[in-house]
Amino acid sequence: MPTKLSVNINKIATLRNSRGGDNPSVLQAAIDCQLFGADGITVHPRPDERHIRYSDVREIKPIITTEFNIEGNPLEDKFVALVLETLPAQVTLVPDDPGQLTSNHGWDTIKKKDYLRDIIAVFKKAGIRVSIFVDPVEAMVAGAADTGTDRVELYTEAYAKNFHSDKQAAIADYIKAAKVAAEKGLGLNAGHDLDLHNLKYFAQNIPGLLEVSIGHALISDALYYGLENAVQMYKGKLG
Numbered sequence: 173m174p175t176k177l178s179v180n181i182n183k184i185a186t187l188r189n190s191r192g193g194d195n196p197s198v199l200q201a202a203i204d205c206q207l208f209g210a211d212g213i214t215v216h217p218r219p220d221e222r223h224i225r226y227s228d229v230r231e232i233k234p235i236i237t238t239e240f241n242i243e244g245n246p247l248e249d250k251f252v253a254l255v256l257e258t259l260p261a262q263v264t265l266v267p268d269d270p271g272q273l274t275s276n277h278g279w280d281t282i283k284k285k286d287y288l289r290d291i292i293a294v295f296k297k298a299g300i301r302v303s304i305f306v307d308p309v310e311a312m313v314a315g316a317a318d319t320g321t322d323r324v325e326l327y328t329e330a331y332a333k334n335f336h337s338d339k340q341a342a343i344a345d346y347i348k349a350a351k352v353a354a355e356k357g358l359g360l361n362a363g364h365d366l367d368l369h370n371l372k373y374f375a376q377n378i379p380g381l382l383e384v385s386i387g388h389a390l391i392s393d394a395l396y397y398g399l400e401n402a403v404q405m406y407k408g409k410l411g
């Protein structure tokens with residue numbers, strides 16, 4: 173099975189919010205990304221709603237024909253309530269601070285084991301698949317297996333950063349982390365800073381990679397290639 177592409181549409185909301193109004197429409201972008209071949213739509217509402225708004229999430233849910241993935245920090249009660257209300261296919265739990273520019277680290281699955289186990293149980297009881305964001309560290313992936321999560325999402329910023337200087341070295345920790353995930357029976361997702369240059373090598377070398385979620389680079393590429401071409405080009409990198 174080729175790795176699924178979930179398109180993160182937060183950047184569409186950033187552009188929209190810069191002018192007020194509804195141009196470009198995030199709802200239309202979600203509809204179109206699916207038409208153009210995306211296997212899923214990802215949104216990451218932040219507590220201050222500086223890009224995707226909570227109302228966007230509610231509006232988008234009914235038009236989803238693929239898989240809806242909502243990312244966020246469950247420390248925010250209103251995030252938990254939104255996920256339980258909208259019932260996406262997957263929730264990805266991320267330990268980001270409220271004002272953080274973008275996610276910049278994974279969970280400490282050992283220190284936060286009890287907390288994660290409790291909150292993951294809440295989502296799983298509602299029938300939502302759970303993924304947790306982790307650094308490519310074997311102990312963190314092994315720790316994730318004790319939290320009851322279905323999947324882990326490997327944080328790929330370090331891979332992307334080092335890809336051009338030494339791709340084999342850049343991916344080494346991810347291969348080890350993926351092996352632990354497979355041994356522990358965890359599904360594997362990945363995301364952050366994946367782009368048209370580094371995606372194919374990652375997908376080809378990480379066995380069992382189920383899904384990537386990509387926002388910044390894909391939406392930036394859409395400025396040059398158009399959204400339909402950009403989605404297709406990323407899909408093409410996944411086999």
Ligand code: PXP
Nearest residue numbers: 216275363364365385386387388
């Ligand atoms: N995964 C997580 C947990 C994220 O926070 C983000 C960025 O919102 C992404 C994936 C997508 O990263 P990028 O926008 O760099 O493709």
